[in-house]
Amino acid sequence: MSISDADLVAAVLTPEGFALLESTDPDSANTEDQGIALNLALRKAGHSPEVSSGVVHQIRLRHLAKAKLGGFAERMIFTRGGLEQATRLQVAAHHADRFRAAGLRQIADLGCGLGTDAMALAALGMNVTAVELDETTAAAATINLMPFENARVEMGDATEFDLAGFDGVWLDPARRTQAGGNTQRIFDPEAFSPPLSFVERLADAGLPVGVKLGPGIPHGSVPANCEAQWVSVDGDVTEVALWFGALRRPDVRRSALVLNEDGVHELHAASDFSDSSSVGTPVSPDDISGYIYEPDGAVIRAGLVVDVAESVGGSLLDPHIAYFMAPSLVSTPYARAYRVVAVRPYHVKSLRSWVKASGIGVLDIKKRGLDVSPEELRKVLLAGTGSKKNKKKATLILTRVGDERVAIEVEPAS
Structure with missing residues (x-):
């Protein structure tokens, strides 16, 4: 019988469980097979099934959490659902810096989850009360915030918490639900816990408010009186943060924050989303040349593709698709560039012939604007080509230019 998440956490928060967790090699359960072996070893050493499973579970989650939280993960306690929604440490630092820059000191973190944002706020010297219903x-x-004297945890309903004495509020609403032992995402902002309407009521009452939401929220659901900032980390769009009141920057309605190995980059606009739709006519497939640029996901979500295209002297392939081309290679943190090798009509049979004649064994397929599964198409195009050994690698961009479907052979630009 499986042990619930609550029981697994409870087991490691006993004196025996916590001591065992802290004394066990943190790299002893990096894989599922290692976890099984460690569980058996702990039981043979005389520990109960609950404690053994709880310790292994935490070590596995700590290993997975390193990607988000680095070395901090080695001393934290996790739930699986909490880890899925936890803010990456470098992003939490940007959240906290907003509050510091606004001169706010007493912060309520409503729906704090595992406390990663509260940790960042406390680390920057603010007094934080973290509220969590579960x-x-x-x-x-509580364990995760123990190193910070200026942070405390209260268990309760975020929507009923008394905000008297607080000058700023941060929220990370629950956007997942448990079903059959698995977590499932919720996409309706009014089904979040607490809902987006609650956030708006706090802002309407005059409180500076920041809220983290899933990046897929439709532009039409973004309140009119906030700044919406989409964030990507190493190409992965992780969130959109809505900033109200003193946390919103003057003359910024939408922005893209791009965090990668080269640093921190931001692009923003004062115009509303209704003003961000691209205009113009599609180019002719015969005119596609030079370099194709694939914008960062945060740039796309924020409606800033045209801004990036103009910054490199480029133009959209199609007014409704987030690819653009430019005659030369221009370095930008907001898009990845590919050199155009050849442009072909999108015909599966002719593409199979090209793959075979070119000796291609590894094929990377990107697509926008076409109802195509890159994985399934790759299988079809590579079928019968034999071993990948000594085969060429190629990259295809599949897209639509007006009514025409095209397959653009490209090479990643350095």
Whole structure:
């Protein structure tokens, strides 16, 4: 019988469980097979099934959490659902810096989850009260915030918490639900816990408010009185943060924050989303040349593709598709560039012939504007080509230019 997340956390928060967790090699359960072996070893050493499973579970989650939280993960307590929604440490630092820059000191973190944002706020010297409704998650957050004297955890409903004495509010609403032992995403902002309407009421009452939401929120659901900032980390769009009141920057309605190995980059606009739609006519497939640029996901979500295209002297392939071309290679943190090798009509049979004649064995396929599964198409195009050994690698961009479907052979530009 499987052990619940609550029981697994409870087991490691006993004196025996916590001591065992802290004394066990943190790299002893990096894989599922290692976890099984460690579980058996702990049981043979005389530990109960609950404690053994709880320790292994935490070590596995700590290993997975390193990608988001680095070395901090080695001393934290996790739930699986909490880790899925937890803010990456470098992003949490940007959230906290907003509050510091606005001169706010007493912060309520409503729906704190595992406490990663509260940790960042406390690290920058603000006094933080983290509120969490779920008992197990609140217990984990309490452990995670113990190093910070200026942070405390209260268990309770975020929508009923008394905000008297607080000058700023941060929220990370629950956007997942448990079903059959698995977590499922929720996409309706009014189904979040707390809902987006609650956030708006706080802002309407005059409180500076920041809220983290999933990046797929439709532009039409973004309140009119906030700044919306989409964030990507190493190419992965992780969130959109809405900033109200003193946390919103003057003359910024939408922005893209791009964090990568080269640093921190931001692009923003004062115009509303209704003003961000691209205009113009599609180019002719015969005119596609030079370099194709694939914008960062945060740039696309923020409606800033045209801004990036103009910055490199480029133009859209199609007014409704987020690819643009430019005659020369211009370095930009907001898009990845590919050199155009050849442009072909999108015909599966002719593409199979090209793959075979060119000796291609590894094929990377990107697409926008076409109802195509790159994985399935790759199987079809590579079928019968034999071993990948000594085969060429190629990249295809599949897209639409007006009514025409095209397959653009490209090479990644350095």
